[in-house]
Amino acid sequence: MSETPHLDARIPGRRLLQSPGPTPIPDAVLHALMGQPMDMGDPRVDETIAACETGLKQLLQTAEGDVFFFICNGHGAWEAAIENLVPPGGAVLVPGTGHFSESWAVQAEALGRRVLRTPWVEGLAIDPQAVAQALRDDPQHQIAAVFVVHTDTSSGITSDLAAIGEAMRATGHPALFVADVVASLGAEPFAMDALGVDMAVGASQKGLMCPPGVGFVATSARALSAARANPAPRFYWDIVLRKSDLSYRKFCGTPPQNLLAALRVALGLLQQEGLPQVLARHRRLAALVHAAVEGWAQGGALGFFAQQPARRSNAVTTITVPPGTDVNALRALAREDYQVAFAGALGPLQGRGFRIGHLGDQNPASLLGAIGAIEAALRAQGVPVGDGTGAAVRWLAQSAAPGASPAA
Numbered sequence: 001m002s003e004t005p006h007l008d009a010r011i012p013g014r015r016l017l018q019s020p021g022p023t024p025i026p027d028a029v030l031h032a033l034m035g036q037p038m039d040m041g042d043p044r045v046d047e048t049i050a051a052c053e054t055g056l057k058q059l060l061q062t063a064e065g066d067v068f069f070f071i072c073n074g075h076g077a078w079e080a081a082i083e084n085l086v087p088p089g090g091a092v093l094v095p096g097t098g099h100f101s102e103s104w105a106v107q108a109e110a111l112g113r114r115v116l117r118t119p120w121v122e123g124l125a126i127d128p129q130a131v132a133q134a135l136r137d138d139p140q141h142q143i144a145a146v147f148v149v150h151t152d153t154s155s156g157i158t159s160d161l162a163a164i165g166e167a168m169r170a171t172g173h174p175a176l177f178v179a180d181v182v183a184s185l186g187a188e189p190f191a192m193d194a195l196g197v198d199m200a201v202g203a204s205q206k207g208l209m210c211p212p213g214v215g216f217v218a219t220s221a222r223a224l225s226a227a228r229a230n231p232a233p234r235f236y237w238d239i240v241l242r243k244s245d246l247s248y249r250k251f252c253g254t255p256p257q258n259l260l261a262a263l264r265v266a267l268g269l270l271q272q273e274g275l276p277q278v279l280a281r282h283r284r285l286a287a288l289v290h291a292a293v294e295g296w297a298q299g300g301a302l303g304f305f306a307q308q309p310a311r312r313s314n315a316v317t318t319i320t321v322p323p324g325t326d327v328n329a330l331r332a333l334a335r336e337d338y339q340v341a342f343a344g345a346l347g348p349l350q351g352r353g354f355r356i357g358h359l360g361d362q363n364p365a366s367l368l369g370a371i372g373a374i375e376a377a378l379r380a381q382g383v384p385v386g387d388g389t390g391a392a393v394r395w396l397a398q399s400a401a402p403g404a405s406p407a408a
């Protein structure tokens, strides 16, 4: 027995990680993490950075954009968006989608920005017309940017970025369109240039199948000019300072070499599988979980939090539980006894549900195992559930492989 137990202490087999982030890491990505540091002048460092920039731009589907990396999590990337795009005294509009939009809004307020919100209606996606109305109500154009969370990882809802962008443009308001794709990139279609997104905000530990530690923003030319014109005091987060060919400038110091080596491999894996195939796999895994939830719901106690089926996320499913259910006990039982880790609900949903992540390096067999174990935990805790596992098995048996039918 080791004196200093590893983070992932020895368990027989492999613990399934059904969290919407961090997500399971492919072996090839884990191996890429293990390397000696390189000296800062080694051309392999620049080459790794360039490969990450190129791979990420392909994934984001931006030809024009710049990518800026930070050593941080998603909250750091949020801060980069706030500090670069919203001038002191300026305002930001944050459409309500749940816990994540509200957390971003609170962070912007903490940094001294004025925040306008559209109301969050539980169970529903962002209403594009509410966003447009809030912009029309700002004839002075004080709103510098609209911060849209694409997939709210707490509510398990993906909002329609195309409709939101269209509604925004129809108002003629010049606010920048900023999208948080932390939980959606690699799971939902996202095409930055085609959507007219000015800044995409992401992090390494969700659909990108890497450890936490690298956040990034990708910018349109318009967003970069806005940052250039923004007098807000900042340094580490300043993308203007980071626009450089020198890696030391790009990272405001030492680049996280091992994490970048891992990200490069992960982006390569996604490219090798093919983006349409990656998205089809996520749609299929989401449908598998949806089949299980419909089966469980037959017991009369569980249900979907997301009320609009078309807006249910392909990355994570949020499931409501009856009052009095001890979600933490469910999670502990599943994690410690059955080796399946899943997530609780956050913010205003805390205690009212749980979440199954189906994001990243996942396949139908591992997901079926997780579904079965979660059902066992629900039954062991006396929650009345229908035969969700059987329903998922039956759904899988009649579903076509993603290659055969992309709509599956």
Ligand SMILES: *Cc1c(COP(=O)(O)O)cnc(C)c1O
Binding pocket: 021, 073, 074, 075, 076, 100, 149, 150, 151, 152, 153, 180, 181, 182, 183, 203, 212
């Ligand atoms: C996870 C997540 C974040 C925050 O990321 P951290 O790495 O935990 O700081 C932000 N936005 C969304 C949509 C997320 O899913």
